[in-house]
Amino acid sequence: MAAIASRYARALVEVVLEQKLDADVAREQLNALVEAVRESIELRRVWESPAVPSKQKRAVLDAIVAQVNAFKAVRNFMAVVIDHRRIPMLGEIARQFGTELDAQLGFVEAEISSARALSPDERRTLESQIERLTGKKVRPHYASDAGLLGGVMVRVGSTIYDGSIRGQLEKMKQELITA
Secondary structure (H helix, E strand, O other): OHHHHHHHHHHHHHHHHHOOOOHHHHHHHHHHHHHHHHHOHHHHHHHHOOOOOHHHHHHHHHHHHHHHOOOHHHHHHHHHHHHOOOHHHHHHHHHHHHHHHHHHHOEEEEEEEEOOOOOHHHHHHHHHHHHHHHOOEEEEEEEEOHHHOOEEEEEEOOEEEEEEHHHHHHHHHHHHHHO
16 A cells, blocks of 8 residues: 555656646645545545546535645646545555655655753754754654653654763663673
């Protein structure tokens, strides 16, 4: 299933970049459609049902697209998803679309945990350090974790940069055990 979602996501990324559409707007539009499907059982039933004619499914799609003022490329993409009965995978496709789009645009997701809320200056400094480490622009996601005692922990992909006091204490503990 992940391979299928990835294939659909890459196709939409290619279209968005090829047509020079605003990538963030395309992402928001796709996410709005995902949310509409998630919130409406009736909408899912219509789009997933083989008994509903394609013309009716597209009429519903066009009404929703008009409300969110979606790009034609996003509308056409959704039509393909509906026609190929991939609506149950739409959330996964949208997540993969975001990941693929970020990779193409040179962004990286960073999960940043700190013992306390960071000031705007601290956030900018930390984000610039992550950008230097990764060589990519950062999309940060901040969270507080009092268990860190102090400092920060950053996860970029599968790599963890532990600058927390808890992490430093744990490292010292391991050094004392092995010494």
